[in-house]
Amino acid sequence: MIHTPLSIFRTAIAALAIGSTALxxxxxxxxxxxxxxxxxxxxxxxxxxxxxxxxxxxxxxxxDRAYSYNLTVxxxxxxxxxxxxxxxxxxxxxxPAEGGLRYDANSVIVDGRSYPLNASSGVMEDVKDPRDTTxxxxxxxxxxxxxxxxxxxxxxxxxxxxxxxxxxxxxxxxGNITADRVVVVEPGEPISLxx
Numbered sequence: 069m070i071h072t073p074l075s076i077f078r079t080a081i082a083a084l085a086i087g088s089t090a091l092x093x094x095x096x097x098x099x100x101x102x103x104x105x106x107x108x109x110x111x112x113x114x115x116x117x118x119x120x121x122x123x124x125x126x127x128x129x130x131x132d133r134a135y136s137y138n139l140t141v142x143x144x145x146x147x148x149x150x151x152x153x154x155x156x157x158x159x160x161x162x163x164p165a166e167g168g169l170r171y172d173a174n175s176v177i178v179d180g181r182s183y184p185l186n187a188s189s190g191v192m193e194d195v196k197d198p199r200d201t202t203x204x205x206x207x208x209x210x211x212x213x214x215x216x217x218x219x220x221x222x223x224x225x226x227x228x229x230x231x232x233x234x235x236x237x238x239x240x241x242x243g244n245i246t247a248d249r250v251v252v253v254e255p256g257e258p259i260s261l262x263x
Contacts, residue, residue: 117173117187117261118142119158127253131168131194136161139171139259147263150183152176158185158261162251168194169251173261187261192251200247 119139121127129135141156159182160173171189175182253259 115145115147115263117145117147117152117158117263119259119261120256121253121259122157123253124255126255128197128199128250129162129169129253131249131251132164134161134163135169137253139173139261141176142258147176147185147187150176150178152178158187160185162192162253165191168192171259171261187263189259189261192253192259194249194251196247197250198252 118141120142122138122140127135127137136159139158139160141152141154141158144151144153146152157177158173159175159177160171162169163172168191170191173185173187176185177183
């Protein structure tokens with residue numbers, strides 16, 4: 069099979085599309101490299117760093133702003149010749165991304181020394197804020213809706229039970245639908261970072 073520059077380019081684009089990095093002419097990289105037969109192209113497989121949040125409480129993060137929090141390495145891994153032992157602290161921040169937040173690491177603390185680290189997580193998807201969709205919150209919204217239904221019923225001259233029940237239902241539905249969207253990060257939840 070003859071590999072033209074166009075076929076090599078297409079192979080590299082395909083590799084990028086599936087999340088790998090194409091390194092033309094590379095023979096080794098951090099992690100593993102897989103050479104394509106007779107192509108001169110090596111595909112680097114991403115090194116995963118298993119981490120979790122350092123925070124002991126659940127984080128509820130808005131997907132439209134950045135937050136500086138640290139992560140901790142859960143399992144030892146070697147990155148660019150540097151061994152990251154379990155418990156090593158990774159510094160960075162959660163940043164807005166399409167559909168939620170992504171964690172971007174900028175450094176790691178190993179044995180009291182800071183080393184640069186350029187790694188990111190996948191997108192952590194946002195969800196309806198679970199604090200706004202609890203039974204208590206929905207009941208509160210229903211109560212507000214019922215009061216609104218009663219007031220509207222008085223104004224329109226029909227303050228019957230139907231107006232109150234209708235207002236309660238509307239309040240409950242609106243409260244659940246309009247709940248803020250957040251990214252929830254639980255303590256100890258695995259977060260994989262990739263170089």
